[in-house]
Amino acid sequence: MMKHVINNPGGRKKLSAEKLMGNPIPVRFNLRQRTRLEMKAAKANMPLSVYLREAGLKAVVRQRVTGELMKVIRDLNNLGTNLNIIAKGVASHRFDPFCQECREAVRGVNEVLHKARVLIKEKEDEENGATLE
Secondary structure (H helix, E strand, C coil): CCCCCCCCCCCCCCCCCCCCCCCCCCCCCCHHHHHHHHHHHHHCCCCHHHHHHHHHHHCCCCCCCCHHHHHHHHHHHHHHHHHHHHHHHHHCCCCHHHHHHHHHHHHHHHHHHHHHHHHHHHHHHHHHHHHHC
8 A cells, every 4th residue: 555645745825914815894785786796706707706896996986975066966957057048049049038048057156166065175184183183
């Protein structure tokens, strides 16, 4: 009978801390979400865990739109519609009735833009203050 020969007496070499995949993070998905993720992973020819890791590390995460910012966006959209109507009127050579409306619309756009700038500045100041502390 042959004796068992150990080809690697020290065993498997330990992985470096960079290559070691420890500390799992539990994430829950409903059935529809999981199926969709599995289909995307299969399409990318990756196991689900690798796909999720790549997506999580390379994804661009955008900040949620606040209610205040949503109101500013809505106001700008409404003013844009008004300006479009005015532009159509000017294009059809009816200038006089639109002069006052133009001034009001421009004033409104400037007010909304000022509010948006103030909100963005406050948000940036809050974020900068949080990073400095």
